Amino acid sequence: MxxxxxxxxxxxxxxxxxxxxxxxxxxxxxxxxxxxxxxxxxxxxxxxxxxxxxxxxxxxxxxxxxxxxxxxxxxxxxxxxxxxxxxxxxxxxxxxxxxxxxxxxxxxxxxxxxxxxxxxxxxxxxxxxxxxxxxxxxxxxxxxxxxxxAPLVPAFHQALFAKSGENRVILNIGGIANITILESDNKVLGYDTGPGNTLMDAWCEKVNGECYDKNGEFAFQGEVLPALLKLLLSEPYFSQSPPKSTGREKFNLQWLAKRLAQLDSGLNSNADIQRTLLELSAVTISEQIQLHSAACAVFVCGGGALNPLLMQRLQALMPDYWVSDTAALNIDPMFxxxxxxxxxxxxxxxxxxxxxxxxxxxxxxxxxxxxxxx
Ligand SMILES: Nc1ncnc2c1ncn2[C@@H]1O[C@H](COP(=O)(O)OP(=O)(O)O)[C@@H](O)[C@H]1O
Ligand SMILES: [Mg+2]
CATH class of the missing domain: 3.30.420.40 (ATPase, nucleotide binding domain)
Structure with a gap:
């Protein structure tokens, strides 16, 4: 050894x-x-x-x-x-x-x-x-x-980013989003909150043929659809207590299609659906962070950190938190x-x-x- x-x-x-x-x-x-x-x-x-x-x-x-x-x-x-x-x-x-x-x-x-x-x-x-x-x-x-x-990264977040006497949240927005709550007394909690980019990617690919919505430009063109958002938020995974982890097995295009079919979605534009999926990620992530941590700094990593609209919505939904990315901790958010x-x-x-x-x-x-x- x-x-x-x-x-x-x-x-x-x-x-x-x-x-x-x-x-x-x-x-x-x-x-x-x-x-x-x-x-x-x-x-x-x-x-x-x-x-x-x-x-x-x-x-x-x-x-x-x-x-x-x-x-x-x-x-x-x-x-x-x-x-x-x-x-x-x-x-x-x-x-x-x-x-x-x-x-x-x-x-x-x-x-x-x-x-x-x-x-x-x-x-x-x-x-x-x-x-x-x-x-x-x-x-x-x-x-x-x-x-x-899963998730395994919270142990690394703790080893690298924990600061005694300070609460911090590390938020990784990959296909799935996961949070790590680093508490001032060295306790750590972490789990998958649900979709990060995966539903946005899947919808964008289906309707635009692009693998992802670069810089959130497509979502920027739409409006949140409240009825759709409410239906998406009724997914039981979101209210389950941790420990929990998820993946593409659950949050995929079929999951979305099933819910779109329950609404008269013919009236909605594709951009509105894209915008609503972004809101779903922002709302589910921010609710879980606020449920489990006191107001503190949130450091984002993963591809979602490059989506300005998503970052903007996270900050707006968590006005008492300071949202930035892990570059502030000297680690490139993409790696x-x-x-x-x-x-x-x-x-x-x-x-x-x-x-x-x-x-x-x-x-x-x-x-x-x-x-x-x-
Ligand atoms: N410039 C960008 N604008 C918006 N979204 C982006 C941008 N760059 C990357 N992404 C998103 O990040 C995703 C990749 O993130 P990543 O952290 O690699 O996730 P995973 O761990 O699931 O591979 C892309 O699929 C895309 O949705
Ligand atoms: Mg990746």
């Missing part, structure tokens, strides 16, 4: 979330105070591979051969992004202690009779193709102890999650259990991730 974290060691984190927008990779260096981003990239996923993964996630049915082949291809894509970033930043594989790879979730089902979560992107291949030790499969040990297996997986890889090599049971509801804090050596 290694002793204390060695200052100067490099780790790599690979993250690709629900949005399927790309593969985020960050090289981070351990310092005395945390992790510093050295280099990062977020190339888009190859369109054919993205469509294949989307089909698997949406249809929830896949031939085993296709699954194996997509798993292989996604791992190769991850290894390629790592190798490219190392080359661009003039670092060698030998300088990197480990990669933490989240993998691409294709199914997350924490509450069924037989709970499971499934990520693809074979870590054996990533290790072999990069020559770097790869740590992967971070969620399933937490689930094996009865936890949600907080990737760096979190670099940190999780380090923690796994140090054989540190991850303090997450208060977040995920697991019976105990566990050692997360399996180690694949090249």
């Amino acid at each position: 290694l002793s204390d974290p060695i200052i100067g060691n490099y780790y790599i984190g690979i993250m690709s979330g629900t949005s399927l927008d790309g593969i985020d990779v960050a090289i981070a260096q351990r310092t005395r105070h945390g992790f510093v981003q050295i280099a990062a990239a977020a190339p888009a996923l190859d369109n054919k591979l993205r469509q294949q993964i989307l089909t698997i996630c949406q249809d929830k049915k896949v031939e085993l051969q296709t699954l194996g082949e997509v798993d292989f291809q996604f791992a190769c894509a991850c290894a390629h992004v790592v190798n490219q970033l190392l080359e661009d930043s003039r670092l060698s594989a030998a300088q990197i202690e480990a990669i933490g790879s989240h993998g691409q979730t294709i199914f997350h089902s924490p509450n069924g009779a037989f709970p499971f979560t499934q990520q693809i992107g074979d870590a054996n291949l990533i290790a072999a193709k990069t020559g770097i030790t790869c740590v992967a499969d971070f969620r399933r040990m937490d689930m094996a102890y009865g936890g949600q297996g 907080v999650e990737a760096i979190a997986f670099a940190w999780l890889a380090e923690q796994r090599l140090l054989e540190n259990t991850i303090p997450l049971k208060a977040v995920t509801g697991a019976r105990r804090d566990a050692l997360l991730g399996c180690v694949y050596r090249p």
